[in-house]
Amino acid sequence: MKVILKIVFLFFCGSIIAQTNLSLRVNAGGPQLTHNGDVFLADQYSVSGSGWTTTNGQSLDALYVTERWGDQTLSYEIPVDNGTYDVILHFAELWYHGGEIGSRVFDVSMENQLVLDNYDINADIGPLTAVEKAFVVSVTDGFLSIYFSSLPADGGANNPKVSAIEVLGTNNTDTQSPTTPTLSSATNTDTTVDLSWSGATDNIAVTGYKIYKDGALEATLGNVSTYQVTGLTASTAYNFTATALDAAGNESVTSNIVSVTTDSSGGSSGGSTVWSESSGNISYSAGNVGIGTSTIPSAYKLAVNGKIITEELKVQLQSAWPDYVFAKNYDLPSLEEIQKHIDEKGHLPNMPSAKEVEENGIEVGEMNRLLLEKIEELTIYIIAMKKEIIELKNKR
Template sequence: MKNKSLFLIAFCLFYHQLSLAQNTYTYTLIDADNNTALISSFNTDVTWNIDNSGGLNLISDLSVYGVADKVRFITTENTRTEGAIPYAYYGDASGAYGQQGPTYYGWFPTVGSLYFTVEYLDVNLNVITTDTFTITFIDNNTSSPDTEAPMAPTLSSTGETETTADLFWSGATDNVAVTDYNIYKDGVFEVNVSGSLHTVTGLTSSTTYSFTVTALDAAGNESVASNAILVTTDSSTDTQVPTVPTLSSNGETETTANLSWSGATDNVGVTGYKIFKDGALEATLGNVSSHTVTGLTASTTYSFTVTALDAAGNESVASNIVQVTTDSSGGSSGGGTVWSESSGNISYSAGNVGIGTSTIPNTYKLAVNGKIISEELKVQLQSAWPDYVFAKDYDLPSLEEVGKYIQKKGHLPNMPPAKEVKENGIEVGEMNRLLLEKIEELTLYILQQEERLKSLENKIDNK
């Protein structure tokens, strides 16, 4: 019984340490005068209209003693170390806010952004874990429009690989608040982001790029460009070109030609393709296997080839040549309608299909502006299913590495961030592959913890 009790105590201590290493705490913004919650349980950047309240306070939602001995709040306005629950940015030990005798517990923020660093400390005041977030205070009661642009940020690079560049910036301020940033590559808009760091992907090895960044506010005012920085991607260690794809045509109209290809492989991985029309570059594509060439002339013969690319910029030799003659003006090559019926199946042979829309993105065969209902949908992936996670040579990152990545990037490794999903959507098959990869990694972490618990139990039983 004694051994079991010792094991239970040790397990509880281990569980607390594990949870501290992996979890981020949540916070509540409080009306200090009424001790009521204004924004509950947030753990990311938030915005608050100061016209809606008087004095404010901020507390950590951590409500269990023993997890941390003290909590230290740090901002440019105030630093406070609180040793009693509720752990408050301003407040007395009993948790009272507002006017308490001669002392007022709370603060009256001004319009702008306030950056918080919250440190959870042990009994020796060593930092156990750290949270960071920003509260942006606005005043919607301001009558005059905001026409003042933010100050330009200062841009720097923190590293690069063969195909990526890590950018970081600081120093941008605004009379109200900076809300987001635009990144430009070689003078062309690249992406809009909300944080102060970003990794640009899809670059070519041994290539120099020029980057700038601008700051924006909620009114849409944009700062002048930051300093320009030059980033030269690393030289590639991969010099092997992909194998040659096999090209074919599966239909044409008066102005389009439908091309498809297969068979290209690479020692690392094929990442894209180039389409050539009559020897001139027509389009550079991602890792797809079909493309519709548009803007052709009726009753005209064209010669097409395709080459395969890898991430290092290596390009295969050209594929076989496929000649396509577009249909004559006034009808399809069959002389009839582009729709046909056979054995109850209806097919369309004139190109791509749009339902409720006339805009069909490049490389897509069907675009629907609306909802689709189906009893079953099958997605057949070309990429590997994530059973590779259970291979002996799989490089499983440590929980500490995962935690650092999340703290820096704000999302799990190898998963798209919310901004990218909002702009580009998700590919159902690929997302299911990534989710299964994370589930299998989580299974490995659980098995590791099980082994550690058994080892701990054996040590306790042997005492």
């Protein structure tokens, strides 16, 4: 079957388009567009899956409001010359935009080699946020095969997806280094220091980081944003720096220096190293905060293990308020489509299931937005039904 597919591709494409100096970019599920100065072709070379466009991506660049998704599997067969390529996959979670971790989990393989295992976009970066994953892939059969799977046997959940694909020949000499990351320290003990960083970007993609302790290499990491330095000596001062890396091996300028003195033996870090006070207000900008817990889920600033009491709570959403439902171009699903979704999924479209709520809870602001969206859709249905009733009465 794989050979047949490749013959079909050659028939339609005319010739193998890829070269070792190739710069091929595809907008998965969408039309041709320009993103950051690069032209992304309209979706092509897919073997399976369907295109989809969100109405909730107002905060995203146009590249990320479309996607190609598959019913548990999705694949691309891209004709290229044999050789080594930098492959960049673009993602943004559009459907589970309430941040439901575990709702979409999938693997990605390239040339039959697993490159992403049990990948969860919400767990990695959160909803409605763009993220890139870069890989170096060798092709020996004239086609770059990219396979996405959310099959239960692979540990997946729901449907795999991708927003865009870039294939760059390694003869496209990349000499541009990533920008410098901003390094900070959240907490420390007598033997450990927790470091985090942000801000590094690259003309292709950041693929990793190096951490230095007192000028010597401490660790070489993948594309992560935190690291715990262990095995330190109590009551000792250390200087930490970081650099960002790309697939071509370019290394950024060294970051700012973070100076940390470990606690005395058996002690714990003091708040004065990370908290600041001004005009009676205290603030903390070095990381995230946990009260009654040391586990803070990804993409959250505050985690509380216990009850919170307050006189008033204000939630200010960054996403659009559901007045978009009344826009003329709003894609209002038919009642038949809603019935089909309920029969298949057991809950309304664009709403979390009971299982998802049980596992992940709800976000108050996002849930209120979703509920209003359903109320406004229901209002439109009622108005339409009233018009039908009046027309029927007039026919009598």
